[in-house]
Amino acid sequence: MELYELLEQVVRTFERLGIPYLVTGSVASMAYGEPRLTNDIDLVAGIRAEQVADLLIVFPAETFYLSEEAVRMAIEQQTQFNIIRPTSGLKVGVMVRKETPFDRSRFARARKLRPAESYQAAFASAEDVIIKKMEYYREGGSEKHLRDITGMLRISGAEIDDTYIAEWADRLGLRPIWDMIQQRLKDRP
Structure with a gap:
């Protein structure tokens, strides 16, 4: 699975579940700057505990590594969890949104970009x-x-x-x- 196909799957899942998110990190810096090699997708997401079960269904253990315990702990402690596709080595790092002035500002400034022709995604501003x-x-x-x-x-x-x-x-x-x-x-x- 290619990087942008995995990003599409995550974006469509988050949007369907009503999870606010922003693409950030190297994928976002490439959208505004120069290309470089990466196997990581970084997102900031306002995920809630009641959405964890749905995530586990969409990213099943047969295909993905996604620890329910890690997700719940990340939500509770406002840290990060990973969704990993072991066969490709691709990783999605999901940082839980914090209620800080900066996070509020960057979510308010989100930009819809088209990382591939088949979909749009919410990106953090440059x-x-x-x-x-x-x-x-x-x-x-x-x-x-x-x-x-x-x-x-x-x-x-x-x-x-x-x-x-x-x-x-x-x-x-x-x-x-x-x-x-x-x-x-x-x-x-």
């Missing part, structure tokens, strides 16, 4: 993807996040709201990272 990638860079120091951000800014820069990013960078303590990214873009020919 700005919100950049903000989260700055947070991940701060947590782990991985250069891939900075490459994704600079690729997005090079490809979609004219449509990206720098003021929005700067405001959230200040609120979330990410200003030094945002300033460093801006400097890198200026230094590149």
